[in-house]
Amino acid sequence: MNRSAYWVSSLLLALATTTGAQSADPASIRAEVRRYRIANDVEIVRELRDLLALPNVASDSANIHSNARHLVGMLERRGIRARLLDAPGSPPAVYGELATPGATRTVVFYAHYDGQPVTPDEWTTPPWRPVLRDRALSDGGREIPFPTVAGTVQGESRIYARSASDDKSPIVAMLRAIDALRAARVPLSVNLKFFLEGEEEAGSPHLREMLRRHADLLRGDLWLFGDGPVHQSRRQQVVFGVRGVVGAELTIYGPRRALHSGHYGNWAPNPAAMLASLLASMRASDGRITIAGFYDDVVPITDVERAAVRAAPPVDDALRRELLLGSTEGGAESVGERVMLPALNVRGLRAGAVGAAAANAVPADARASLDFRLVANQRVDRVRELVESHLRAQGYHVVGTEPSAEQRLQHARIVRVEWDEGGYPATRTAMTLPASRAVLHAVEEAVGGPIIAVPTLGGSLPTYLFSEVLRTPLIVLPIVNHDNSQHAADENLRLQNLFDGIEVYAGVLARLGRVWK
C-alpha cells in the first residue's frame, strides 16, 4: 500500500468506528467480541504464529529489525499510523497511533517484542518454530496440527515458542481487540498509541534516551502495559507496580588451569567450593538476603496494598502441587506476600563439568549468575555497593574485569563482578488515582465479575523510566497464563488466555474513556 492510500484507509476506518453502536453495554460488547473471535480464531492464531516464527533476541540485530518491520505491517493493516522510533545503538521501537474522534483521554499501550535468550538444547521443540500442543507439555501435551476450520481452536491448547507469552501475544490481543470492536461497530472510547519495545529482555539500556527523544509523541494520560501473567488462579488482574531488578555475574578464580584433583586437591583452592560458600553467605535457606544493610531502604507496604494482597484468592497449595514443591522459602507466607520483598535469585552456576563429562580436576574458575529483585525505594547503585561490600567482608578482592597475574598472586581471594547493564528500580502507581480507579472499573466490566488488584507484580519492567521521563501513571494489564515457562525453555501460551485477553482489551478500549472521572 502506498502512503496516500494508507492515509485514506486509516481515515475511513477511524470514521467507521464512530458510527457504530456507541451505547453498547459491557455484556453485549463481550458477546460481540467473542463471536468475532470464534469466527476468526484460526486467523488470530496464524497471526501470532507468524510473529513467533521470527527470532527475537535483542542482541540479534538483523532479526530484531525483521520483527519491527513485521509489526509495522500488522499495525498498518489496521489503519494504525505506524513507524519505527530510533535511539543511538538501540533496537527500534515500534510506534503506532490511532485517534478516536471525540475521545479526550489518550492511552499508550506498551508491549515488548524482544525475547529472553534461549538455550536451544533445553527446548523440546526449537524456540522459534511455533508448535501447537493439545495441553501443557507438563501434563503430557502432544503436538497437534494448527486448526484450519474456524471455531475449532481449543482454549486449552498451547502454542510453544519463545515470546509466546512474553511478550508477543498481548500485541496480537490488542490488535484483534480493535478488529473485534470494528466488526461489532463499537467505537473506541480513548485515543490509542502503541509503543512496542525491542530490548526489554536485555534490560532496556537505551529506553531512557528513546523516551526522552520521542517524549512529545509518547504523551498520554495513562500507559497501559501488556506484559506479565494473569493471576495463578487464571483470574484477571490489574497490577500497579513491579519489582526492580539488577543482575550480576560473579567469577571466582582458582588455579590458572584445571588441576588433577588427586595431586593438587586439598592444596590448590577450589573455586567451585569457594563460590558455594560465598553464595551461602549471601542468602539464608528461607530466602532472606544476609548481605548487611540490604533491607535498610525497603519501605513497608501500605495498608491498602496489604489488604489487596490478602484479598487475592489463595493459590499456593495448587501451585505447590503443580510445581512439585515439597516446601517454599517463605514458610507460611503466600507467593503474593513474598514478592512484596526483595529477592536474591541464583539464575545459574558453572564450574568444571558434571555427569559423564566430569573429570577429577580442580576447576580453574567458577561462575554464578545472580539477579536481585528490588522493591519500592531501593536504589540499584546502593544495592551494588552493598553486594560488593559484602564480598569484601568475606575476604575477597573485588575486580570488574579479568584480573592480571599480578593481582591473582597478590590476593588470597579474587572475585570478578560484572553487573548487568540496565538494572532498574521498582515502581508503584497509587491505587487511589482516578486513572487507577477507571482501569479497575473498566476491567471489571469487561470481565463481568470480580478481578484482582495487585499492588506489585513479582516480575520487573522498566516502568521507572516512564514515570521518570514521561511522568504519566502506568498500570499493567496482563493477559497470559502464569504457567507459561517465560524466561525458560518451552515457553508457551495457553490460547484461552489470548482469547480472554482480546475480550479484556476490547472492553477497556470501548469503556475506559466513559468511566474515567
Place this chain on the structure above:
Amino acid sequence: MNRSAYWVSSLLLALATTTGAQSADPASIRAEVRRYRIANDVEIVRELRDLLALPNVASDSANIHSNARHLVGMLERRGIRARLLDAPGSPPAVYGELATPGATRTVVFYAHYDGQPVTPDEWTTPPWRPVLRDRALSDGGREIPFPTVAGTVQGESRIYARSASDDKSPIVAMLRAIDALRAARVPLSVNLKFFLEGEEEAGSPHLREMLRRHADLLRGDLWLFGDGPVHQSRRQQVVFGVRGVVGAELTIYGPRRALHSGHYGNWAPNPAAMLASLLASMRASDGRITIAGFYDDVVPITDVERAAVRAAPPVDDALRRELLLGSTEGGAESVGERVMLPALNVRGLRAGAVGAAAANAVPADARASLDFRLVANQRVDRVRELVESHLRAQGYHVVGTEPSAEQRLQHARIVRVEWDEGGYPATRTAMTLPASRAVLHAVEEAVGGPIIAVPTLGGSLPTYLFSEVLRTPLIVLPIVNHDNSQHAADENLRLQNLFDGIEVYAGVLARLGRVWK
C-alpha cells in the same frame, strides 16, 4: 607377521639380549641409552604421536579396541608375546611377556591406555590431534612442526593431546627402554610382563574380574606402575602409595520447571542456592571436610613416611607462582603434606545458565559433581554412608534415582546421589620391603643422583585390587611432567620427561635384578 615367524623372532631377540655387555655399569648404560635416544628421537616421538591420535575414552568401545590392537602391534614389533585379555563387559587389557634367560624375578609393568573424557571446546587444539609446541602453552608455546631430522628434538617442546601424559607416554618409554638396551647389547635383569589397562579413567569397574581371571598369567614379584607425574621439582620420584577415590553426582530439585525469578523468586526454592549451602556445609575454606566422622578411620602416617615427605625439595612457592595462586587451602602446609590427608573436590557445578545465556529464572535443578580422595584405612562404603548421613542431617531426603512427583511433594528437600561406579580405597607399600629398597637403589643408579621417595601420591590408581587379588608389592615409577594438565583440557607431555623416562626405565630393567637382595 604370521604366528610361527613371530615365535622365531621373539626367541632370537631374547637370545640377543643375553649376549651383550652384561656387566655394564649404570653410568655407561645411561650414556648408551641417551645415545640411542638422540639417534632415534624423531622415531620415538612419531611412535607416541601415532598412539595419541587414537581417541581413547573408556566408554568409546570401537576406539578403545583400536588402541588395544595398536598396542599389541607395538609390543609384537619388539618380539614381546602379546595378546588381549578379556573380562565380561570390560575393555580389553593388553598383555605382554618378555622372558629374560637367567632372571629370577619377574616385574609386571602397568600403564593404562584409556584417557579422561574431554570437553573439546575447552581445548586449544583438538584432544586427539597431537600437536607439538615449542614450550608450554601457558608460557606462550607456539605450534611447531614435528622434527624430521634425528637429534633435533628439543626436550622443552611439548606434545599436546589427551593421554600425552596420562598415560600413554610411559608405554612408549618402556618399549624404547627395551629397544635402547638391545641397541647397546645390555641384557635385561628381570623377566618382564606388561599389563595395559583400558578403563582406568572410568574407575576400573571390571579390573577385579580381569585380574582374578588372569591371575596365573599376571603372577610376578613386583608390579611397577608407570603412571602419575614426577615431582614438581622435575626430579625423579618413586611412589609407594596412592590415595583412593570415590566420586558422586548430587542433584538438588527445585520447581518441576524453571520459573520466572520475578514472579516466583523468593517463594519457590532455588536449587542452586540450596546446593551452594549444602556444599558449604560439607567443606571448610581450609579444605577440611566437615562431614561428621569423616576423619575417624584416617590413620596417622608413620615417622618414616613423614620424614620422606619432609625430605622432598620445596616446590610450593614455585607452584603458587606458576598457578597464580594468591593462597593455598592448607595455609603453611606443603602440597606434599596435604595429599597425605583426605580431600573433597568439587569437580563441577551446573544450574541454569550464566553469562549471555543467563535468564532471570529459578532453575529447575542444580548439580554438583564431587570426588573424594581417601587415604590408607578409609573404606569407600563407609565414606558413602557418612556423606549420605550428612545430607540427611542437613534436612535432605536422599534418593538414588530420579524422584517421583509424590516423593518431591512429600519432602521439603530432596537430593539425588549417584555414586560413581568403581570407587576404591587407598594403598601403601611399606618402604622397608626388599623390593622397595631394590627399586629405590636401581632408580638412584639410573638417575645417577638423589631421588625422592614418596609414601603416598596425591592421585589415585586402582592399586588396591592388585594388592587384594594378586598379593604382590606394588611401586609407582612415574616419568611425566607435573605441569601436564592431565584430566583437563590441553593435556601435554614435556618431551624431556619422555627422554629421561626411557633412561630410568632402561636402568631399572638392566639393574633391578642385580640389586634385589
